[in-house]
Amino acid sequence: MVPHRSVLRRLIGTCAALAACVGAAAAPAGVEEPPSLVDPATPAGVQPLGSTARAAQALVFSDEFTGTSLDTSKWTARDQERTESSRTDGIRWWYKPANVRVITSDGGNLAIDLTRLADKQYAGGRVDSQGKFDYTHGTLEARVHTPYATNGHLAAVWLQASGGHGSTPGTAADGAEYDITETADQADTYPVTIHYDGYAADHKQSSATVGAPGLHSSWYHTYGMSWTPTRIQFTYDGAVVRTVTDPELISLVREFPILSHEVLQFADGSVTNAPLDSSSTVYVDHIRVWQ
Template sequence: MTVLFTIIMNMVNIQMSFAQSTNHLPKDKTWKLVWNDEFNGKELDTTKWGFRLHIMQTRHITWTDDAYKLDGKGSLLMKAYKNEGEYHTTQLQTGSNFMDRPGNQYGKTELTWPIANLKSPKFLHKYGYYEIRCKLPTQEGWWVAFWLQSPTIGSSLDPLASGVEIDIMENFKRNGTISQNIHWNGYGENHEHEGSGEMKMGLNDNEFHTYGVDWSPTGYVFYVDGKETWRISGPVSHTEQFILVSAECNGYREGAASPILKEAILPDYFEVDYVRVYDEVKI
């Protein structure tokens, strides 16, 4: 029993040491690493990640499961590329939203029956610090994001129970700006939103930066490179949520690729060094 206890404590200490060695963690709390992907090797860990291919009951014709690669040096390279006149990206997720599970085919907007089977999430979590270290794209015409989503967002008018979309980093333009946002009550007439607005921080500099959020029962505090950038007290989701690392080509939600995307030099890459999740350790 003593040996087992020692082994467990050593593992906890290693996790805490690893967490605290990252300078960009919020320094007002003590953290323990509870989930991570360092993207080592050359194959995506599909025990951690799945692919988002549908949006609001419709197959998104440009989201694929092949617009990425691992470089073998510890980075995930998510790309935008062109094939047979269409542009493609990949969206990775550790769970799924109940609205993104139809049984229909490309481009059809009607809901068919039966809809797709429910799938067990690969990782759901509640509260803690969520961080990505990444290098933003260089070409205009596509956008990338790191965010948290609830499997049941919009299923009720109680966002504390049904969840809140937490956008830790959204990068739409190549002018050095990002935004941080929360959305709740679904995506229809009841939809509500608060955000940081466009923050110009010189982040499209072809360097790695970290983006994180401390999600606690009292609110959300957002960070870039360890510095607080935005905070909001709620509404606070009190349900477990999943992680997305996503990329999307501009224009397709309106029916076709945007003209600016057609001028991009592709493939272009969104390079991710790691994704990590920490829990606060109460001392």
């Protein structure tokens, strides 16, 4: 039996009123939406390099570093000693906030310097979004200049699990460290490494050295990681350089981005030979995350 038109009108009116109430409950008057983590300076509609054959992704986080200081709604600059326990050359090193600068040249850049604190004591720097932005699955790209000469220090773009590496042995599914790049080589190569099961006796890693044409001879390169529940692809200037499909190496939990300047012993050369001027600085043009 078809309802009378007047009954239909009353039903439609009731549904509209309910919808309005639901909408009001979802967005109460006077309650502000959380601030966007997308930089207004990021070009509208920009997509990851080499993604023309894929469906468009939504930009959820970006920083073009066009201001005059670090955006602390997105980043924390760390103050922390990072000397490796296995270090044998007597060098000690730290992350120091004083080494992190935002500069206006070339449209805006994050600069992370290398400084000498004392004899055999050096500092790089690190910014990360822990507690401010993390994500599960998506595409990250960072456009970075690594020092032309690798002398015991390097540029790094990496992810760390927000809740640590978890407690399930033998898998990265409950959290991992993803070193998207560590520009540790004097050749035009760099390692891409996955660390999981913590950093103590149970620590495991999977690493591959990838080719990086022009790494030291041209200024900027774009390092990326495209992450799904079943596959991770690492990219260099839009080209895939490593593909991971082993489920034991794929995190299924939230991870946060890190940009850093490291003084690691495994890097080629010696930091004692670094010139400690602008040629030793790591520069980041932008970082972007899509989902």
